[in-house]
Amino acid sequence: MKTVLNLVLAACVICLVYICYGSIMGPINFDNAKKTREKAIIARLIDIRKAQQEYRTVHNGAYTANFDSLITFVKTAKLPFIMKVGSLTDDQLNNGMTEKKAMDLINKAKKTGNWSEVEKEGLQNFRRDTMWVAVMDTIFAKGFNPDSLAYVPYGNGAKFEMAIRQDTTKSGAPLNLFQAQVAYDVYLGDLNSQELINLKDMQSKLGKYCGLRVGDIEQPNNNAGNWE
Structure with missing residues (x-):
């Protein structure tokens, strides 16, 4: 009987250790994975921004909401260099x-x-x-694959959401805005679900987008990323 009791107590201790370890390492592992994935995603969003900024220079200040058009532009267009x-x-x-x-x-x-x-x-x-x-040859490093622009790293084939806005300011000046974004669920959905819920809840309470975004179609922000 005493042996059985000791075994039960040992099992309980192991379970408690496992729970404590998980409670400590869970957030750490989630944060480490988040940082690794977001580093790659931010780099891709910066590439999208660079492509859009060059696109607008030869399209009367307008951006494109279509990745096919943007990719074709990157592959074929030429820019003036003085x-x-x-x-x-x-x-x-x-x-x-x-x-x-x-x-x-x-x-x-x-x-x-x-x-x-x-x-x-x-x-x-x-x-x-x-x-x-x-x-x-102008804005991307040698070996860059333009076909990758649309796809979210660690997104299992998911594409970025991209939108534009063409409007005028109160003074009548043309207003051209764009944004590209991806939600946390797309690239963090396979990680710790509770940590993801906590992250989204915190961002929502702060009134921030639950994911990564570059540019903004609601207000001009000089095409800044929400990580900058």
């Missing part, structure tokens, strides 16, 4: 010379073959040449 040689001196600037005026004189000389005005203004070594470079 190669600068020389600079205007203080004297030239004080005399009213601007880069536009300088290039107008140089372009005129190229057409007419008369370089006297260029020489008179001291612009012989001044150049501004526009080169067109691929988006892929």
Whole structure:
């Protein structure tokens, strides 16, 4: 009887140790997994932001809500890059010379073959040449896969939600906003359910989005991420 009682007590002790260990390590393991996953997701959201910012430069300030359009843009589009040689001196600037005026004189000389005005203004070594470079070579590291933009790391094939807003301000100026986001449930749903509930409850009480988001279609925020 005494042996049985000792065995029962030992089992109870083991259970208590296990429960205590779980109560301590559960939040720690959840937080570590959350940090690892969010690091990859934030990097992807930053890539989306970079692509959208370049997209708008060649689409009259407008963003796209369609990942297919954004990915095609990244794969095929080219952006202007101005190669600068020389600079205007203080004297030239004080005399009213601007880069536009300088290039107008140089372009005129190229057409007419008369370089006297260029020489008179001291612009012989001044150049501004526009080169067109691929988006892929401009804003992303070598080996970047644009097809990955839409997909949430650790999301089991889930895609980011993306939306845009085209509006006007009170002054009548055009207003173009975008946001891309993913909810906690998508990339943390397979972890400790109680810790996930606690996280979502805390974010809701603070009035914050329960997940990661870049940009905002409700108000301009300079395309900031909610982790920044």
